[in-house]
Amino acid sequence: MAITTVPGTTRPGRSATPYAAGPRRTSLGRKVRDNLTGHAFLIGAVLCFAVFSWYPMIRGVVMSFQRTRRGETTWVGWDNYARILDDPSFWTAWKNTLYFTALALVLGYAVPFFVAILLNEFRHAKGYLRILVYLPVMLPPASALFLFKYYAYDPSEAGLFNAVLAALHLPTSEWMQSPGMTMPAMVLASTWMNMGSAVLIYLAALQNIPGELYEAAELDGAGIWRRIVNVTIPQTRLILLLLAMLQIVATMQLFIEPLILANGAGAEDSATSVAYLIYQHGFFQNDLNGAAALGVIMLVVLAGFSAVYARLTSKQD
């Protein structure tokens, strides 16, 4: 057996490896064997993807057009969708979810970026500050949320937040028990728990910005704010766009916050999310098919959003 390929010569930009089963001057039998080897290494992961990811995807769509009753499954066309769309809770849930997403975008998206810019300027206590910011990310969400539920958002003045507000002579709040505060309170908890990873990712991005750009901007007389707008943001644009997208997709799946903080639907349904509705249909109301339809609707909405988003952001180039 001879190694005939020289790395870097077979395909532009991608070197063939000694084992690669791709186009090479070898015998057919050899090729088949190499391919088999390659697939033998792949098979475990592929099976897991097939069974737990690809198949359920299709299954979800199929289920949304079926109804199982008395152990018998029948095709019901668009019935599940009609039923779901007719349910006023559906619209409440979407309204709440979008509200959460928007609030989280304001708080959970902008704040980490500016925190990262700030941290990036410090020459001291860097490691300490990073650890602090990331620490809540490592808590199991259930643990962190019980802390918020019982200690921070206590509606009386025995609660942490109300005690602080009262000490500052500010009006206190009933937090989760006040329909208007439900969402802001959930966003606050969620941001506290999750912002660490965004901060770290931004920090890494900021460190890749060539220092000369700032220098040049400064020579042009640009102040700090102008430098952020003209250098920092354009230089981190890709990562900013990517994280915005990831965050929107993540926040649209809001579930554990309402479940633990609001005991489900919250005051006057102010916490019901689409994901919580899926859970209610699937596991409380004996309606897995309706839950599947809800899932498909969510997928369509998110896919549509991603497509539009990708379109918009790429056009700007």
Add this chain to the structure above:
Amino acid sequence: MSVPQYRKTAALALVAGLGLSLTACSTKSDDATSDAGGKVTITVDCQPVGSQKDLLQNWNDDVAEFQRQNPNIVVKSVSVGEQCNNPPDFTARLAGGTVTDLFYGYMTDLQQVLDSGQAMDITEFANKETIPTWDSVDPALKEVFTEDGKLYAVPTKNYSMGLLYNKTLFQQAGLDPNNPPKTWPEVREAAKKISALGNGIAGYAEYSAGNTGGWHFTALLYSQGGQVLTEDGKKADFNNAMGRQVLQNLKDMRYGDNSMGSRQLLQWADLLTNAAAGKVGMFIGAPDATTAIVTQFQGKYQDWAMAPMPGQDGPAKGTLGGGEGYFFKKGLSKEQVEAGLKWLAYEKLTPGKGQFDYVRAKPQNQPVGLPQPTLFSVGSDAQKQEVELRKANANLPVENFTAFEATPVPIKGEPRNAQAIYAVLDAAMSGVLTNPNANIDELLKTAEGKVNQLLAAEG
């Protein structure tokens, strides 16, 4: 290592990996039904959990004794958590077919169990032969677990709601513990006095989350003489004077008198935890709520007494009733079904045994003397026997419950599609309990619209 050899190793590793997973999974599917040596094995769920020490001990003793009396039967107990029927887990077990041979369910679960295709028709097996007290069991309860003339479960508990109140707090507040409130306005007065004790004590407590708010709205509505759905079950029927009264009463207590405590959005266990801690003056519930307060939430049963459900201006016009039973999993052998029925007869349906073993429960400081579960028809042999035993062993002042028992209120069951409707009604309850400016008409109208749409979509 040559190439073919390596490939063999890789293949082996893969096969080993997958094979391992397969064998590990498949061991689960076939443990219950084997009859080694002619023995019949049945699995039963709802075994008490470890923290309920006495109850667990009792259950295990009962299993041992039952097996001694029936040497050819093996009972395998499974614990499914503190709440035997926690909807998401129950759904999971039903959908996954991992229910035990005999599985616990509420009366309202029949439809879901039938939908899952896991239910077994036990009509021909349930009789005097397998369950000696069968003829004494209230026919209305059997009816609840029957569809199209087929029986699917054995009722093991039956309750109706009343007003539970803490006698100690009544005394402290200067109220007469022997003269509990009979109407909602009286409840409001009492709640005001009790909450004046301070210390975070709520005069009256109520649910508003996790579908329990809707559940209690239903109970409160029944007490007003109302109903959740029209007779034909096709329309919502609570957006009326009675529904308004229910919410108005709560709103008045919550924000008019501030007598319901500041912490709302309570679910099942939240309220009972507070009650066990002596922080609740009154709440509506079934008599066995006191059992839960004692065995699960470390409260004292001596504190608790029960009055009939209050009405708006006289006795309640109706009260919510419900209950539980054991279903049988589809595909059991005749022997298994018979063994299962025998076990239920022993543990749940024999005065002096199992759940009716008052002699044993009394020294364990479990409440004895509660007027329920009323499983047997009034006047039947089993009922007389049970009442006699209960009176003889009562450790709670029986008079705590005489008012409740002496004033029977017409019992109404839960509406169809109960969980979905309760989820909707939660919002109305949380509205009046968390929003001082809640608009009751608006809340009811919204809920009515939602329930009607839900019913229409169900068809």
Add this chain to the structure above:
Amino acid sequence: MAHDSGTRTLISHAQLRRGRGKVVYWTLLTVVVVVFTLVFLGPLYWMVTGALKSGQEIAQTPPSLFPRDPQPQNYVDAWNNLDLAKLLFNTFYYAAGALFFQLVLDTAAAYSLSKLRPVFGNAILGLMLATLMIPAMVLIVPQYVTVIDLPILHLNLLDSPFAIWLPLVANAFNIFLLKRFFDSIPEDLMAAAVVDGATPLRTLWSIILPMSRPILGVVSIFAVTAVWKDFLWPKLVMPSPETRTVSVGIYAFSGGTPMNVVVAASVIAAIPTVVIFLLFQRNIMSGLTTGSLKG
């Protein structure tokens, strides 16, 4: 103010070292350190000490800063009543299994996609990466229905650890991370091994893996913390009290347990992940940035 090694950032170092800049810098730094400590460590302090307070003390207004009469009993109760030993063991067990299956299967797959490149490899990689676009909530119901009745085999994985382990292998992000790392390993190294007659498995084992320790560390940490933090999926597929994870167990007990005990249990449940974080923070941080940035 010694280390000046970093590159130039938004504000030049020189500016921060001069009179006014220096004052502003130090003031700001102090404020940030204090505020961040309060915001991120404060709640944790509140959690740990709050769980030491008695029921009365936690309900008092205004709340006390230190527990007046510490009740370690709350932690003992949490440990005993919630059977935390069992719950923690379960979670460790699931995390260990998840780690094992992900390391073995995902590494093998990434190796194959990067170095062996069988036919349809790219198509398979594409299909895998496409799953990154599908939100978990969308799949939860059909995935759940699949797990309770596996296609073809008709096995039921409810309450079996495989219901947690195997779906986690389908982690396109891990495969992507590993593949990119393997891609960066020079082919010449492998070519030399092949000349020596080494098989692909041997090459993976003795050349690729030793060089990939950093990325394997990252994948391992993510695998473990993912299991520790997950909630809804284990809640659905582990319905028995015997098989619950620690998060799900605490949630299940939260209804019937005094709130201080629930919070005490939450503290105990958080300890392992916090320890992992403090031990491996360097790897975690580098993993986060390599993973998300240079793709």
